[in-house]
Amino acid sequence: MPKFKVIAFYTGKNDQAHISFLHEANKWFAEQSQQQHFVYDTTSNWNNLNKEFLSKYKVVLFLDTRPEKAEQRKAFEDYMKNGGAWMGFHFAAFALNDSDVKQDWDWYHNEFLGSGEYVSNTWRPTSAILRIENQHPALKNIPKTFTSAPNEWYRWKNDLRKNKNIDILLAIDEKSFPLGTGPKPYEIWHEGYYPVVWTNKSYKMIYFNMGHNDIDYEGGTNKTLSYTFENKTESELTLDALLWLGNH
Known part of the structure; x- marks a missing residue:
């Protein structure tokens, strides 16, 4: 008998990196499900986001x-408020009024995720040194600091440290700065506090800011230059987080 069932929703139409x-991710999660x-x-049919499904x-x-x-949003909110579990990646938390x-x-953005609107990001996708901020079952096999796979990192409007319901699990360590290569100066971060993985204690959920592979846009080939799940520590973290959600 399988331990639990996971359903992954996706769109797959915009941004080659996503x-x-x-x-x-679909290939990696399928392999993990076997093991x-x-x-x-x-x-990819978001109309499946209904109570029966x-x-x-x-x-x-x-x-x-x-x-x-x-109606999809209401079904998801009801699902989560009634004990459902959720894992989201990168662009799943994006929102910008312009x-x-x-x-x-x-x-979703202010209560559930807590982050509010997207503000800015680093560019190009680069690795960062990530640091554990709080204890959590998803982190049981993770060192206190580790180097991530390349990613485009997001900054948020809300300060998650001020939200009593949010547990920040990983943040970008200062040793990562400067983070990003530009060419635009504002795409390179030199200081600041940036959460990248967190949970909301009121729900069974975890959000990962990771989920943007490096792509050869400049060379025009659109080839993938980096893979998120080739990073063993990140893969372990994702798997432990999923098993925590599934068995929680």
């Missing part, structure tokens, strides 16, 4: 985007 991660004896299903699954993943329709992905879902 699409590359999505394909990598760890859970069921891993995927869907979700009732079959212990854990929901958002690999690259979020639901946009009101973009195609507006911050028009307060429960």
Whole structure:
């Protein structure tokens, strides 16, 4: 008998870096499901985000985007408030009012994730030294600091340290600075506090800012230059987090 069932929602239409991660993640999670004896299903039909469909699954993943329709959003909120579990990556938390992905879902961005609107990011995708900030079962096999896979790192409007419901699990260590290579100066971070993995104690959830592979845009080949799950520590963290959600 499988331990639990996972359903991963994705869109896979925008940004080659996110699409590359999505394909990598689907392959990696499927392999892990065989080894760890859970069921891993995927869907790009966000209309499946409904009560009947979700009732079959212990854990929901958002690999690259979020639901946009009101009925999908309500179904997900109800699922989470009734004991469902969730893991999200990178762009799944993105919202910016001057973009195609507006911050028009307060429960998700301000209460559930706590981060609020996206503010800016580093560029190009680069590795960072990540540091453990709080104890958590997902971190049981993770060293206090480690070097991540290359990623485009996000900065958020809300200070998660001031939210009593949020446990920040990993943040960018100061040894990472300067982080990013530009060419635009504001795409290189020289200081500041940047959470990259966190949970909300009111829900069974974990968010990873990772999920953006490095792509050869400049050379015009659009080839993937880095893979997130080739980083053994990050892979261990993701697996332990999923097993925590599935068995929690």
